[in-house]
Amino acid sequence: MKMTFRWFGESDPIPLQYIKQIPCMTGIVSAVYDVPVGEVWSRESIAALKKQALSAGLEFEVVESVPVHEEIKLGGADAPQLIANYAETLRRLGEAGVKVVCYNFMPVFDWLRSDLAYHNDEDGSNSLAYDHDAVLAMDPNSGLSLPGWDESYGAQELQELLARYKGVDEERLWLNFAAFLKGILPAAQEAGITMAIHPDDPPWRIFGLPRIITGERAMERMLEISDSPANGFTLCTGSYGANPMNDLEGIAKKYAKRIPFAHLRNIEYLIGLDDTRYGKGMSFAESPHPTGSLDMKKIVAALVEGGFSGYVRPDHGRMIWGEKGKPGYGLFDRALGAAYLVGLFEGIVD
Ligand code: DNO
Numbered sequence: 560m561k562m563t564f565r566w567f568g569e570s571d572p573i574p575l576q577y578i579k580q581i582p583c584m585t586g587i588v589s590a591v592y593d594v595p596v597g598e599v600w601s602r603e604s605i606a607a608l609k610k611q612a613l614s615a616g617l618e619f620e621v622v623e624s625v626p627v628h629e630e631i632k633l634g635g636a637d638a639p640q641l642i643a644n645y646a647e648t649l650r651r652l653g654e655a656g657v658k659v660v661c662y663n664f665m666p667v668f669d670w671l672r673s674d675l676a677y678h679n680d681e682d683g684s685n686s687l688a689y690d691h692d693a694v695l696a697m698d699p700n701s702g703l704s705l706p707g708w709d710e711s712y713g714a715q716e717l718q719e720l721l722a723r724y725k726g727v728d729e730e731r732l733w734l735n736f737a738a739f740l741k742g743i744l745p746a747a748q749e750a751g752i753t754m755a756i757h758p759d760d761p762p763w764r765i766f767g768l769p770r771i772i773t774g775e776r777a778m779e780r781m782l783e784i785s786d787s788p789a790n791g792f793t794l795c796t797g798s799y800g801a802n803p804m805n806d807l808e809g810i811a812k813k814y815a816k817r818i819p820f821a822h823l824r825n826i827e828y829l830i831g832l833d834d835t836r837y838g839k840g841m842s843f844a845e846s847p848h849p850t851g852s853l854d855m856k857k858i859v860a861a862l863v864e865g866g867f868s869g870y871v872r873p874d875h876g877r878m879i880w881g882e883k884g885k886p887g888y889g890l891f892d893r894a895l896g897a898a899y900l901v902g903l904f905e906g907i908v909d
Contacts, residue, residue, distance in 0.1 A: 560584045562897055563621055563872045565888065568608070572707045573890050575615035581894045583901045584616030588661070588872055590625070592799050597628040597641050600648045605655045621820060621870050623661035624757070627739065632666050633723055634735040642739055646746035653750025659819045659870060660747070661793050663757040664736050666724055666768045667717075670760040670798075673888040676878070677844045684807050685875040687887050688844035689761055689801070690829070695840075699739040699766045721766070721781055729769040736771065737784045747789040753819040755791045756781065760798035762805070763840050774805045778814060794862070795822035797874055801843055803828065807853060815865025823858070823900055824874035825851030845875050845887070848896035860901045869906075873897040 564578045566587040578584055589612070591604040601727040612619040625648055627880055628641045663669060677688030700718055712720065727735075747754050759848065762773035771777055778792055799805045811818070849855060876892025884890065 560868065561618075561620075561870045562901055563588045563618075563870050564893065564897065565589070565872055566612075566773050567885070567888070572884055573888075575611065575617060577890055579616050584617070584897065586620055586870075587612050588621040588623045588870070589619065590622055592689055597625045597630070597644060599644045600625070600651060602654075605651055605657075609655050620656060620658045621661065621872075622657050622659070623820075624653075625649070625660050625662055627662055628666060628799070629667065629720060632664060632732065632735055632741050633727060634731070634738065638735070638738065639742070642742035645739075646743045647706050649743060649746050649752055650750050653747075653752050657752060659753050659755050659791075661755045661757055661820055664698075664732070664739070664772060665770060665772055666727070666732070668765065668768070671765055674844075676780070679844070679877070682879075684877040684879045684892075687847040687875055688829070688842075690842045691840040692842070694765060697766075701781060721768070724768055727769060729771055732769045732771050733780070740781070740785050740790065744785050744787040744789045748787055753791045755793040755818070755820040757793045757822075758795050758798040759794050760795065761801040762798060763802065774799060774802060775810055775813075778817075780811070782817075789816045791819045793822055794818045795821045795824075795874065796853055796855070796858055797822070797824040797826050797845065800826055801841070803841075803852070808857050811858050811861035811867075812865040815862050815867040818862070818867060819869040821862065821867070821869060821871045822874035823855065823871060824848060824876075824896070825853050825855055827851045845877065847877065847892070848873060848899050855900075855908075856903060859900070860907050863904065863907045871900060873900055 563586045564584055566589045587639055588716045589804050591600045593604055594600050609619045630637045631641050672687045673690045673693040674688040676685040691881050756772055758772045759770040764770055800807055825848055826843040828848040873893045873896030875887035876889055876896055878889050879892050882889045882891050
């Protein structure tokens with residue numbers, strides 16, 4: 560196992576040296592942020608990022624993310640060219656020594672929360688939270704006030720995009736996904752890169768948009784499309800775990816060798832276990848890495864038992880000790896998470 564830490568490049572308020580100071584930290588997880596989605600990443604930008612990491616004594620072996628252009632997900636006329644561009648980016652990342660690329664196939668929205676600073680009354684910390692009823696009450700067609708939404712689309716553009724997805728159901732999305740995988744996996748394999756798909760977060764339909772990477776059946780289906788060794792998964796415990804019907808320990812053990820990258824974080828379910836919304840949408844708040852509704856120790860044990868030898872990063876942290884920063888991506892709680900997770904792995908392996 561190699562412990563890593565996500566770093567958002569020059570705009571990240573956390574200096575690389577602070578990351579290096581976290582015990583057992585081996586490298587950063589980052590991306591090139593100066594190239595528009597769909598274009599090939601320049602060798603210069605990749606090399607610059609690597610140089611920065613190395614000069615702080617950190618490796619750069621994991622990319623999160625190379626974003627997938629919406630035209631690919633929509634199966635538009637430009638999809639083949641965009642897929643070829645994606646494959647070229649992978650070749651260049653491989654040349655620079657990158658081993659794993661994390662990506663997702665969620666239409667329009669990446670991770671979604673209704674609250675970026677959910678207040679924990681017990682200890683005064685705050686964290687990201689998702690309230691399903693609050694999300695159901697939002698209408699993306701009439702101006703979205705979504706926390707964390709980067710507004711990279713104007714209101715008009717977003718409406719047009721959502722309208723185009725009206726013809727795309729889950730099955731159509733799977734077909735477009737299969738075309739993407741078939742187009743990029745040979746290049747990934749040649750480049751020595753394992754692709755690690757991030758699950759949909761949360762793992763159910765939102766705003767009428769299809770979401771397909773939601774649990775074990777989706778993982779099986781991906782392997783039916785291609786059993787290339789380059790076809791792998793990011794085990795994001797908080798994302799798969801948002802649906803209590805997902806058996807995280809089972810998934811971790813079964814696919815351990817297909818999991819080159821794990822995002823480990825915990826969540827606390829905010830509705831009762833007898834609620835019928837399970838699997839379709841439920842509510843949760845992010846909690847400290849060791850405590851919450853997910854049994855982190857058992858998940859890590861299952862990974863180890865299954866033969867996991869990938870990269871780990873402490874996923875989202877809470878805001879604690881008065882820190883102000885990028886929601887989910889402060890220094891303090893993620894550093895605590897990293898130390899806890901290193902200890903868990905050591906205890907289990909020894
Ligand atoms: C959220 C992250 C995701 C992830 C992408 C991967 O904090 O885990 O945004 O980076 O879904 O493509």
